[in-house]
Amino acid sequence: MGAGQSTSQTHPPSRGLHVLRVTPSSPASQTSIEPFFDFVVGFEGDSLSSENNIDASELEKIVEGHEGRTLNLVVWSSKNQQTRVVPIIPSREWSQPHFDAQNSQKPEDNPQPSLLGLSMRMCEPETATENVWHVLDVLEGSPAESAGLVPMGDWILGWSGGVLSAENDFYDLVEAHVDKPLRVYVYSHDFDTLREVVLIPNRHWGGEGLLGCIFGCVLFPTTYIA
DSSP, X not given: OOTTOEEEOSSOOSSEEEEEEEOTTSGGGGXXXXXXXXXXXXXXXXXXXXXXXXXXXXXXXXXXXXXXXXXXXXXXETTTTEEEEEEEOOOSTTTHHHHHHHTOXXXXXXXXXXXXXXXXXXXXXXXXXXXXXXXXXXXXXXXXXXXXOOTTTEEEEEETTEEOOSTTHHHHHHHHTTTSOEEEEXXXXXXXXXXXXXXXXXXXXXXXXXXXXXXXXXXXXXXXXX
């Protein structure tokens, strides 16, 4: 499979590195890789198939060995159920000035900046994106309205710390961020886009709930107002 080509895959890979965040200005941000929908399942040349498990340690070495050179990552998308090859050039230059300023005291004691700008975790793609929350209604004047959430069109896929893996995860997350910014990833069904939204849950906006938003969970037959 050459760079840029896609192939259909009926069954998701048994294991993969779930992309949780793509850092702005990073090498990954210059590619088609999408948070939450995409899973890195290998690299071109390792003959990886859906029956194999990706070796994260091996991939890390491959990425380091390709610093400054094109590396073709094999990426599976849960959105279109396809595997594609994504060319990327690992580099530290995009974050080096900021990183050096932060670690000017003892640079030898600090890790090197990311070569790809990807935050990932090992998981089973078949179940990794099941627990998403549908925005059913947004109350007028609420924090949810201020953040731009769209009723019926928006879906909460996860947050900056990872995915939502249990029924009460989102509720607990909102409770833990009262009067603090909560950065979540929102998928718009209307425009087929993924965006980052900052919510600030609070009890003094004048209405019901911390966000003033009614959610329904896809995996669990429940709704609640946050």
